Amino acid sequence: MSNSKGHTLDRQDATADVPIRDVLTQYETALNGGDSGASLNLYADDAVLMTPNRATLIGKQAILEAYQGFAKLIAFNVSFEVQSILQMGQDWAYARTTSRGTTANRNTREITNEANQELFILKRDGSQRWQIAVYSFSSTNPLP
Amino acid sequence: MSNSKGHTLDRQDATADVPIRDVLTQYETALNGGDSGASLNLYADDAVLMTPNRATLIGKQAILEAYQGFAKLIAFNVSFEVQSILQMGQDWAYARTTSRGTTANRNTREITNEANQELFILKRDGSQRWQIAVYSFSSTNPLP
Numbered sequence: 001m002s003n004s005k006g007h008t009l010d011r012q013d014a015t016a017d018v019p020i021r022d023v024l025t026q027y028e029t030a031l032n033g034g035d036s037g038a039s040l041n042l043y044a045d046d047a048v049l050m051t052p053n054r055a056t057l058i059g060k061q062a063i064l065e066a067y068q069g070f071a072k073l074i075a076f077n078v079s080f081e082v083q084s085i086l087q088m089g090q091d092w093a094y095a096r097t098t099s100r101g102t103t104a105n106r107n108t109r110e111i112t113n114e115a116n117q118e119l120f121i122l123k124r125d126g127s128q129r130w131q132i133a134v135y136s137f138s139s140t141n142p143l144p
Numbered sequence: 145m146s147n148s149k150g151h152t153l154d155r156q157d158a159t160a161d162v163p164i165r166d167v168l169t170q171y172e173t174a175l176n177g178g179d180s181g182a183s184l185n186l187y188a189d190d191a192v193l194m195t196p197n198r199a200t201l202i203g204k205q206a207i208l209e210a211y212q213g214f215a216k217l218i219a220f221n222v223s224f225e226v227q228s229i230l231q232m233g234q235d236w237a238y239a240r241t242t243s244r245g246t247t248a249n250r251n252t253r254e255i256t257n258e259a260n261q262e263l264f265i266l267k268r269d270g271s272q273r274w275q276i277a278v279y280s281f282s283s284t285n286p287l288p
Binding site for chain 2: 050121
């Protein structure tokens with residue numbers, strides 16, 4: 001299957017694969033470190049974050065406030081596994097991941113087992129850097 | 145901002161906008177009608193469905209079984225509002241929507257107020273038809 005550039009998707013995937021995996025690894029590190037600034041730095045300026053149980057967050061200021069809120073309340077200890085990366089166009093790709101681990105409530109010390117599925121849409125900016133454009137995720141744990 | 149085809153994104157958006165809105169309208173109709181076959185028909189063969197509180201569903205058989213399970217248990221009465229549509233490449237686009245309405249449990253008759261955010265990645269197949277490639281959503285209702 002060829003795309004508009006005439007490359008096969010496989011070849012495209014190989015090109016985007018390493019830098020996108022690197023973004024996802026940086027995301028995991030930032031999340032587990034409670035480093036809201038580092039998390040935010042992975043997002044595009046006009047990014048969209050769809051986090052469960054709140055309205056869609058649009059733009060870096062709203063996204064930063066969400067990460068600051070999470071970091072204040074929760075200590076993350078999760079690891080992401082890349083399920084697939086597909087380049088959809090010259091400067092667009094998506095990545096599907098799953099994540100597992102625990103979160104600890106900083107106030108109550110309660111530990112929660114986490115299992116999630118994530119969909120990242122990434123875009124490449126003028127400096128050839130892949131950034132998160134849209135991110136949606138949900139728990140894969142059964143309802144309690 | 146031009147893409148690999150040299151079209152502006154605005155022009156691309158205008159091209160994809162109508163057929164993608166049509167897919168989303170068909171999806172709403174199928175969901176509210178409990179018509180699992182019609183829902184399934186909107187998905188690509190290798191589609192991925194990320195529905196909260198279960199493992200990622202991959203492929204039409206798994207997706208069909210999920211819709212049949214939903215339709216058996218739940219009557220949907222929801223309406224989708226398109227928030228944005230962006231074409232990412234020749235044959236790829238994403239759509240963000242929100243949805244509101246109610247679901248009724250067919251067994252208990254319990255009515256639940258629904259508010260969700262949805263991210264659809266769509267791709268155009270050889271017959272120029274846009275189909276759902278990846279779909280992830282979550283509730284925007286606050287945690288109980």
